[in-house]
Amino acid sequence: MVELGQIALILSFMMAGYSTIVGFAGGMLNGRDLAASARWGFYSISPLLLLATAALIYAFVINDFSVKYVAENSNIAMPKAYAWVAFYSGNAGSLLYISLAFSIMAGIAIRIVNSKLPYTSPYALGVMSMVLLFFLAVILFLANPLDQHQVPLEDGQGMNPLLIHFGMFIHPPFQMLGLISVALPFSIAIGALLAGRGGRDEWVDQGRLWGMVSWLLLTTGLLLGAWWAYTILGWGGYWAWDPVENSALMPWLAMTAFVHSIMVQKRRGMFRMWNMVLIIVSFAMAQMGMFINRGGPVPSVHSFAESTMGWVFLAVMAATLFISVAIFIFRYDTLKSRSGLDSIISRESAFLAQNVLFLLIALVTLWGTIFPIFSEAVDDTTMTIGQPFFNKVNGPLMLLLILLMGIGPVLPWRKAGWVSINKMLRLPFVVASLVLISSLISGITQYWVLISFVVCSVSITTVCQELIRGTRSRHSHGENWVLSFFSLIGANRPRYGGYIVHLSIVMLAIGITASSFYDVQKDVVMKPGDSEVLGKYTFKYIDVSEKTYSDRMEETAKFQVWSGDNYIGYMYPYRAVYPEFQIAATRGAIHSTILEDFYLVPSEFQEDGQAVFRVLINPLVLWMWAAGPVLILGTLISLSPNNRGHRKRVSLPSMDVDQSPLGRAK
Amino acid sequence: MLVVSAIIISVIPAILIAYPVIKKIASRAPLPEDESSLRADLERRWESALEGIRHAELEMSIGNVSESDYLWLKQVHMAEAANVLKTLEISAEKERSLIEEISSAANTRSLDSSFKNAHEKEDWD
Numbered sequence: 020m021v022e023l024g025q026i027a028l029i030l031s032f033m034m035a036g037y038s039t040i041v042g043f044a045g046g047m048l049n050g051r052d053l054a055a056s057a058r059w060g061f062y063s064i065s066p067l068l069l070l071a072t073a074a075l076i077y078a079f080v081i082n083d084f085s086v087k088y089v090a091e092n093s094n095i096a097m098p099k100a101y102a103w104v105a106f107y108s109g110n111a112g113s114l115l116y117i118s119l120a121f122s123i124m125a126g127i128a129i130r131i132v133n134s135k136l137p138y139t140s141p142y143a144l145g146v147m148s149m150v151l152l153f154f155l156a157v158i159l160f161l162a163n164p165l166d167q168h169q170v171p172l173e174d175g176q177g178m179n180p181l182l183i184h185f186g187m188f189i190h191p192p193f194q195m196l197g198l199i200s201v202a203l204p205f206s207i208a209i210g211a212l213l214a215g216r217g218g219r220d221e222w223v224d225q226g227r228l229w230g231m232v233s234w235l236l237l238t239t240g241l242l243l244g245a246w247w248a249y250t251i252l253g254w255g256g257y258w259a260w261d262p263v264e265n266s267a268l269m270p271w272l273a274m275t276a277f278v279h280s281i282m283v284q285k286r287r288g289m290f291r292m293w294n295m296v297l298i299i300v301s302f303a304m305a306q307m308g309m310f311i312n313r314g315g316p317v318p319s320v321h322s323f324a325e326s327t328m329g330w331v332f333l334a335v336m337a338a339t340l341f342i343s344v345a346i347f348i349f350r351y352d353t354l355k356s357r358s359g360l361d362s363i364i365s366r367e368s369a370f371l372a373q374n375v376l377f378l379l380i381a382l383v384t385l386w387g388t389i390f391p392i393f394s395e396a397v398d399d400t401t402m403t404i405g406q407p408f409f410n411k412v413n414g415p416l417m418l419l420l421i422l423l424m425g426i427g428p429v430l431p432w433r434k435a436g437w438v439s440i441n442k443m444l445r446l447p448f449v450v451a452s453l454v455l456i457s458s459l460i461s462g463i464t465q466y467w468v469l470i471s472f473v474v475c476s477v478s479i480t481t482v483c484q485e486l487i488r489g490t491r492s493r494h495s496h497g498e499n500w501v502l503s504f505f506s507l508i509g510a511n512r513p514r515y516g517g518y519i520v521h522l523s524i525v526m527l528a529i530g531i532t533a534s535s536f537y538d539v540q541k542d543v544v545m546k547p548g549d550s551e552v553l554g555k556y557t558f559k560y561i562d563v564s565e566k567t568y569s570d571r572m573e574e575t576a577k578f579q580v581w582s583g584d585n586y587i588g589y590m591y592p593y594r595a596v597y598p599e600f601q602i603a604a605t606r607g608a609i610h611s612t613i614l615e616d617f618y619l620v621p622s623e624f625q626e627d628g629q630a631v632f633r634v635l636i637n638p639l640v641l642w643m644w645a646a647g648p649v650l651i652l653g654t655l656i657s658l659s660p661n662n663r664g665h666r667k668r669v670s671l672p673s674m675d676v677d678q679s680p681l682g683r684a685k
Numbered sequence: 686m687l688v689v690s691a692i693i694i695s696v697i698p699a700i701l702i703a704y705p706v707i708k709k710i711a712s713r714a715p716l717p718e719d720e721s722s723l724r725a726d727l728e729r730r731w732e733s734a735l736e737g738i739r740h741a742e743l744e745m746s747i748g749n750v751s752e753s754d755y756l757w758l759k760q761v762h763m764a765e766a767a768n769v770l771k772t773l774e775i776s777a778e779k780e781r782s783l784i785e786e787i788s789s790a791a792n793t794r795s796l797d798s799s800f801k802n803a804h805e806k807e808d809w810d
Contacts, residue, residue, distance in 0.1 A: 026691045034698050041702075051712050055705035063698035070694065137717040216721040220729055286733055431750055432740065433758060438751035488747040511743065 021086055024074025024165045031067040031122075032155040034060045038148035046141030046214060054141040058129060061148055065122040072119050075112065075164050079105050085171035088112055088164040094177035096569040104187045105178050110313060110328070111162035113195060118154045120192070121199045124232075125151065128203050132225050136211070139222060143210030150202045153335055161328050177570055180597040180604045186247035194240030194267055198305045200233035201270055204277070205302035205343075208295055212346050218291065218353030220284055226298070227281045228658065234278050235654045237271045242647040251606055255540065255618050255635040257643070258531075260409040265388040266308030269381045273301035276377035282513075283370050286432060288357025292347075293374070295354060299343045304381065306336035311388070362434030369427030376420050383412050410535075414467065418474050421528055424521050425478035428514075429485065447480040471532040478525045482518045489515075508656065516657030523650035530643035539636040542622065546629045554636050556617050557581040558590075563624060571595045574624045576632070580610060580617065587617075592632070594621045616640045723772075731769045737762035 038061040045054030075088070079102035084090040092112065093105045107116040125147040133140040158164070204226045211222035244267065245257040258264060277297040283290045310332040347354075360367055387404040394402035429443040454476040458469055486504070489511075493503035508515040543551050545560040552558075561577040575593040579586075590608035597604065607620035618635040625631075705711055718725060741758040744750045750758070 022687055023690055023694070027694060030695060030698060034702075037702060051714075052706050052709050055711040056702045059701040059705060060698065063701050067694065067698070136720045138719055138721065214721075216719075219721055219726045221720040221725070286736065288730075288733070429749060431744055431754065431758060432737065433761060434754070436751055436754045439749065439754045442751065443749050485747070485749075488749070489743075492747045 020074045020077050021083070021165050021167060024071040025163075027067040027070040027074070028155070028159060028163070028165065031064045031071070031118075032152070032159055034064045034067065035148050035152040035155050038064075039145055039152055042141050042145035042148055046138075046145065046210075054144070057141065057144055057148070058133065061122075061129060061144060061151075062126050064151065065119065065126055068115070068119040068122050071165065072106065072115060075115065076102050076106050078165075082175070083171070084173065084175050085167045086164075087166045087168055090168065090172045090175040092175070092178050094175040094570060097175075097178055097183075101178060101183060104182055104191075107191055107195070108178050108182050108187075109164070111158065111164035111166075113191070114154055114158050114162055115164050116192065117195050117199050118151060118158065120196045121147075121151055121154070121202065124196070124200060125203060125206075128207075128225075128229055131228075132207060132210075135225055136207075136216070136221060139207070139211045139214045139216050141210075142213040143206045145213075146206035146209050147202065150199075150206065157328065157331060161331065177597075177599055180571065180595065180600055180602050181251065183604075184247060184251045186243060186250065190240065190243035190247045193236055193243055197233065197237030197240040198267065198270060198308050200229070200236050201274060201302050201305040203229040203233060205298050208298045209343060209346060212295070212350045215350070215353070217295070217350060218355075220288055220291070220357075223281055223285045223294075226294070227278065227285065230274060230278045230281060230298070231654060231658050234271070234274045235651065235658075237267065237274060238650060238654075239647065241267055241271060242644075242650075246644055246647075249607075249640070250609065251604070255538075255607065255620065255633065255637065257534075257640075260384075260387070260404075260406050262311050262388050263308075265384050266304075266311040269384050269388075270301050270305040270308060272377045272381040272384070273297060273304050276374040277301055279370050280374050283367050287367060289359070289367060290371075291354040291356055292351070295347055297374070297378075299340070299347065300378070300381075302343075303336060303340050304385070306332060306339060307385070310336060364430065364435050364440065366427060366430045366432050369423055369430055373420060373423045373427060376416055376423070380413050380416050380420075383416070384409065387412075417528075418467075418470055421471075421478055421525065422474040424524065425474065425481045428518065428521065429481050443481070443484075446484055447477045450480040451476045465536055468532055468536050471528060475525045475528050475532075478521060482522055482525075485518060486515070512659055513657045516653045516655070516659075519653030519656060520650055521653075523646040523653060526642045526646035526649065530639045530641075530646065533639035534637045534643075537638045541634045542631060543634060544629055544631050546627075551634070553634050555583045556634075556636065558619065558634065560630070560632075561589075563628075563630060570599060571597045574621070576619075576621055576624075576630060578608070578619060580619075582610075582617070590619055592619045592621050594624065611641045613641055614638065727769050727772060731766060734762050734766035734769060737765065 038057045041053050041060065042057035044050065045052075045057055075086070077083075078086045078089045079093050080099055082089070082093070082095055088109060088111050089105075092109045093102070097105065105112070107113040129140065129144050129147060132143055136143070207222050207225050207229060208217065211217035216222070244264065248259075249255075249257040277294065280290050280294050280297055284294050310329045313329045313332055362368070387409055390404050391401045394400060425447060426444065431439065435443075451473045455469060455473050458472055463469060463472070486507070489507040490500065490504045493507055494500055498506065539554055541551075541553050545551060547560055547562045550557060550559040557580070559579045561579060563574055563576045566573045566575070573593055573595045575591050578590045578592070579588075580590050581587060587610055590610060592606065592608040594603055594605045596602075605620050605622075607618050609619075610617040616635075616637040618637055620633050620635075622631040622633055738759055741750070741755055741762065744758075745752075745755040
């Protein structure tokens with residue numbers, strides 16, 4: 020089976036090479052048969068990679084330690100269900116996972132793109148194939164997960180204990196998929212430029228579709244990562260501005276700017292160059308993420324430490340950036356906007372301002388992430404930039420973004436007069452004033468919290484106002500309230516789906532603000548029978564139980580917890596020591612309510628029966644996790660096609676018009 | 686067994702890439718419309734103009750914009766839609782003779798009226 024997987028890998032590499040060369044040739048020679056051949060060659064890659072993946076997972080399941088990667092990332096004690104996690108837990112396997120996932124997604128994308136953009140499609144296919152070719156080359160020549168030992172080992176080293184968590188089944192796949200999926204809108208955009216079909220918004224619908232898909236995957240990956248860090252890393256937080264976290268955040272920021280900005284191009288034929296720049300920057304940042312993740316020079320708690328191939332990724336990133344910019348400059352003349360800004364007070368302007376802010380945050384994050392490299396180059400001392408820098412610089416910029424998120428969507432396209440502005444923003448600013456006054460009365464004095472609550476209230480009110488006004492308008496035509504509400508959303512999915520996404524971002528912002536400024540933390544030394552109090556919570560340490568497994572020793576503490584007079588129940592924080600890895604993995608016990616989390620995590624169990632615990636009260640954290648499904652729902656609504664088939668459409672009259680591409684010879 | 690399996694997984698992709706070239710399926714099919722053609726470009730601009738009108742109607746109906754902004758927005762988008770029609774005609778005129786130019790003038794009137802009628806009947810929501 021392993022040998023078959025190896026053959027499948029070699030064949031998939033050959034197919035990716037074939038699709039790259041023949042795809043570009045098909046586009047340049049206008050050879051439709053060549054393009055079709057390249058397309059089918061590309062379609063054949065995912066079954067081949069599926070076979071290679073099956074071979075690897077099967078090796079994990081049967082504990083085939085003759086495979087080096089299996090021996091490095093699993094052992095006999097590992098539960099069989101974790102064969103899937105072990106598959107991508109190491110560097111080589113994760114590259115195979117990325118290749119497989121990208122080949123499937125790109126196959127679907129190219130099928131759709133071919134039907135919508137037949138002349139762009141061969142070039143887009145060429146770019147996608149080239150991306151896949153790179154990953155397969157790295158797998159085959161630098162990090163092959165199916166390489167074998169001459170003599171099989173009896174047992175493996177085991178998987179990193181921190182990865183043995185339910186979240187690992189979904190967080191890394193989404194995160195890696197998110198990063199590589201940026202290549203889809205990038206390929207379509209560059210394909211359109213290469214085909215000479217980027218200047219009339221041809222690629223915009225497909226760019227938006229795949230940009231949104233990529234954005235959704237990146238967002239889900241980030242949220243799952245934060246949730247995993249919160250529940251398993253045992254430090255009571257969810258975001259630490261770690262380089263790997265930053266490397267996932269940067270493409271997300273650029274892609275968020277892109278999915279907004281592309282709407283302006285669709286509606287107004289504006290920002291044509293800007294969108295090209297954004298998608299090139301997004302892909303460069305996604306590549307930067309992979310570079311940092313795979314042995315880049317920046318220290319991180321969860322990069323593939325053993326890998327030294329980061330420089331290969333950096334070199335490819337530089338080459339991609341250079342070639343993309345060259346193509347952009349070559350087609351520069353075709354990318355002039357169809358129209359200009361009618362007014363500074365318009366939705367287009369709001370989008371532009373928001374774009375600038377997103378890129379500014381991305382650049383600040385990039386600078387903070389790679390600063391250690393510069394500091395080392397200048398005076399041989401590695402200076403890392405910590406959380407305070409990111410919080411102080413990015414925090415205000417993010418609040419400004421949330422304010423724009425409240426104002427921008429209610430501004431009309433093109434221009435807004437003062438009467439319209441008054442109509443749309445009067446209520447949100449009245450509510451914001453009330454929130455400010457009530458916050459001050461209730462004793463909130465920290466100005467960042469006040470600003471955060473005020474800007475969040477503007478965003479929430481504009482969204483609610485839009486939903487209520489729209490529903491009321493439909494209701495006035497005879498529909499009942501419920502039907503009015505759903506038909507309003509159904510008839511304007513991109514608009515109202517976007518509002519739902521904005522609501523989820525506000526939920527996130529409120530959760531982050533509350534948990535950052537109002538968290539309470541206490542370290543306590545307790546022995547069985549002791550009780551302590553933190554806030555309204557009383558917790559009693561009952562005892563500790565020890566269990567020894569072949570790979571670890573687990574110590575589980577037992578607590579009884581009360582919230583005021585209400586008995587909550589038992590909570591079981593635990594700590595496991597993995598001697599092989601010299602790692603102690605702690606897992607907090609969390610009691611979550613809509614208002615706050617009570618979080619217990621063991622720091623140390625001492626010989627004399629005493630134990631050290633960290634106890635935290637984190638307000639509104641549940642809002643952040645609840646924001647995830649809301650965000651996914653909103654994005655899916657936005658992405659779902661508007662079914663207007665039952666309505667009468669005003670179609671462009673059918674006439675005998677020039678069908679040849681503009682600016683080209685017939 | 687390994688050899689047979691290897692041959693099978695090698696032959697299938699080979700067939701997949703050879704078949705379209707040998708059978709010339711794609712080149713026998715009618716030429717797809719170029720996404721960059723004038724027609725496709727006008728279609729996009731037409732849709733964009735209609736979307737703009739629809740959007741202005743929605744904003745007005747839910748009370749987001751003033752009457753004057755609404756009228757201005759609608760006028761701008763109507764003008765864009767009319768421009769698309771006009772461009773369509775000009776392209777067609779290039780292909781036609783002087784006689785067809787006269788008939789195109791009649792066509793203009795019919796297009797204008799059909800656009801107005803269609804707009805009046807359209808369920809913009």
